[in-house]
Amino acid sequence: METDIHTNFTYMGRTFSNLSTANDDSTAFSDCNSDRSGEFPTTSSQSRRLLLSCASDNYDDLIQHLVSGLESTSIDDQKQAAMELRLLAKNKPENRLKIARAGAIRPLISLISSSDPQLQEHGVTAILNLSLCDENKEQLAASGAIKPLVRSLKVGTSTAKENAACALLRLSQLDENKSAIGRSGAIPSLVNLLETGSIRGKKDASTALYSLCSLKENKVRAVEAGIMKPLVELMADFRSNMVDKSAFVVSILASTAEAKAALVEEGGIPVLVEIVEVGSQRQKEIAVVILLQLCDESVVYRTMVAREGAIPPLVALSQSGTSRAKQKAETLIELLRRPRSGNSGASVELSD
Numbered sequence: 001m002e003t004d005i006h007t008n009f010t011y012m013g014r015t016f017s018n019l020s021t022a023n024d025d026s027t028a029f030s031d032c033n034s035d036r037s038g039e040f041p042t043t044s045s046q047s048r049r050l051l052l053s054c055a056s057d058n059y060d061d062l063i064q065h066l067v068s069g070l071e072s073t074s075i076d077d078q079k080q081a082a083m084e085l086r087l088l089a090k091n092k093p094e095n096r097l098k099i100a101r102a103g104a105i106r107p108l109i110s111l112i113s114s115s116d117p118q119l120q121e122h123g124v125t126a127i128l129n130l131s132l133c134d135e136n137k138e139q140l141a142a143s144g145a146i147k148p149l150v151r152s153l154k155v156g157t158s159t160a161k162e163n164a165a166c167a168l169l170r171l172s173q174l175d176e177n178k179s180a181i182g183r184s185g186a187i188p189s190l191v192n193l194l195e196t197g198s199i200r201g202k203k204d205a206s207t208a209l210y211s212l213c214s215l216k217e218n219k220v221r222a223v224e225a226g227i228m229k230p231l232v233e234l235m236a237d238f239r240s241n242m243v244d245k246s247a248f249v250v251s252i253l254a255s256t257a258e259a260k261a262a263l264v265e266e267g268g269i270p271v272l273v274e275i276v277e278v279g280s281q282r283q284k285e286i287a288v289v290i291l292l293q294l295c296d297e298s299v300v301y302r303t304m305v306a307r308e309g310a311i312p313p314l315v316a317l318s319q320s321g322t323s324r325a326k327q328k329a330e331t332l333i334e335l336l337r338r339p340r341s342g343n344s345g346a347s348v349e350l351s352d
Contacts, residue, residue: 059088059095063102070107075116082111082122089129096133105130105143112148121160124152128163131170141177146184153189161193162201169208178211182218188225195230199241202234206245213252219259227253228262236271243279247286254293263294264301270308276329277313284317285325288332295335306336 066088069081085104088095104126111123127145130136146168153164168186171177187209194205209227212218227249234246250268253259263269268290275287291310294301311333318329 059092059098063088063095063098063104067099067102067104067107070104070111075114075119078111078114079116079119079122082108082119082126086122086126086129089126089132093133096130097135099126100130100133100136100139105136105139105145109140109143109145109148112145112152117157117160120152121157121163124149124156124160124167125163128167128170131167137171137174137177141171141174141180146171146177146181146186150181150184150186150189153186153193158198158201161189161197162204165190165193165201165204165208169204169211172208172211178215178218181212182215182221187212187218187221187227191222191225191227191230194227194234202240202242203245206234206242206249210245210249210252213249216256219253219256222253223256223258223262228259228266228268232263232266232268232271235268235275238279243275243283244286247275247283247290251286251290251293254290260294260298260301263290264304269294269301269304273305273308273310273313276310276317281322281325284321285328288314288317288325288328292328292332292335295332302336305332311336 063085066081066085069077070085072078072081085099085108089099108123108126108130111119112127114120114123127140127149131140149164149167149171152160153168154161156164168181168190172181190205190209190212193201194209197205209222213222231246231250234240234242235250237243250259250263254263272287272291275283276291279287291305295305314329314333314336318326318333321329
């Protein structure tokens with residue numbers, strides 16, 4: 001998956017466009033970014049201070065002052081400090097490391113547990129922006145960021161939930177964090193966000209789940225949390241712009257027997273056949289991959305897929321799809337035309 005994030009932000013007439021991160025995941029998840037810094041009003045003193053800092057490119061003194069403000073006894077001072085650090089970490093990548101080195105991580109983590117919703121939101125989003133720096137990820141996890149982020153994912157504002165999901169995604173890019181995030185109860189809350197969140201929330205949740213579910217124990221947690229129902233619903237809704245994302249999550253889950261059973265139980269087969277028939281080329285290819293995963297070792301599932309009328313659209317795809325889609329479609333057609341044969345050893349990987 002290729003996760004490539006770009007943000008543009010205009011502040012006091014100045015446009016910032018310097019945030020870009022990438023990893024080796026699917027381009028289906030290319031737009032996971034929930035930091036909507038700048039939605040909230042700033043006072044004239046805040047505006048002047050940030051403008052002067054941006055103009056001078058000398059952030060060190062300001063950063064140290066703001067980190068001290070995080071530990072103020074005044075909630076208003078904490079909000080101001082967290083909000084400004086949130087902006088500075090978003091708009092200038094080198095500041096993310098400077099802010100962490102100035103000692104901001106632990107007090108920001110403390111703010112995530114605040115009973116004040118706005119303070120919690122600023123804290124979560126500042127942590128998200130710091131997590132965009134690879135050098136900060138290990139320190140964030142070691143400093144105890146995971147459990148407070150999971151709590152915010154459960155009880156925060158809608159923006160805090162979305163940004164907590166993105167922050168957990170960033171931390172999950174270190175393999176050693178995937179298990180800790182799963183054990184901390186993140187997955188049921190991510191499934192809930194996938195089911196009930198805004199379209200932004202659904203995208204953020206699906207991206208985080210895709211990353212976390214590369215680990216088998218998290219696949220089990222996701223299925224137990226009822227992930228297949230919202231995934232099938234999203235695959236079936238072509239207006240949601242979530243067909244690709246939800247299908248990719250299904251594909252990574254479908255290596256387990258529990259996920260296959262849940263997919264069939266939630267009505268996934270007719271949805272996948274419809275995607276093969278009317279989806280985009282990319283959607284058709286991933287749908288065929290999932291159907292291959294279902295049918296490779298199960299005569300029962302092959303029979304169900306064939307009865308759903310899959311062969312005609314598969315034949316069409318084998319003639320007009322991408323080279324990989326053609327190969328997958330031909331393999332699946334062969335399986336479906338001899339449903340009582342043994343394991344064919346079909347290749348079910350997305351790429352050859």
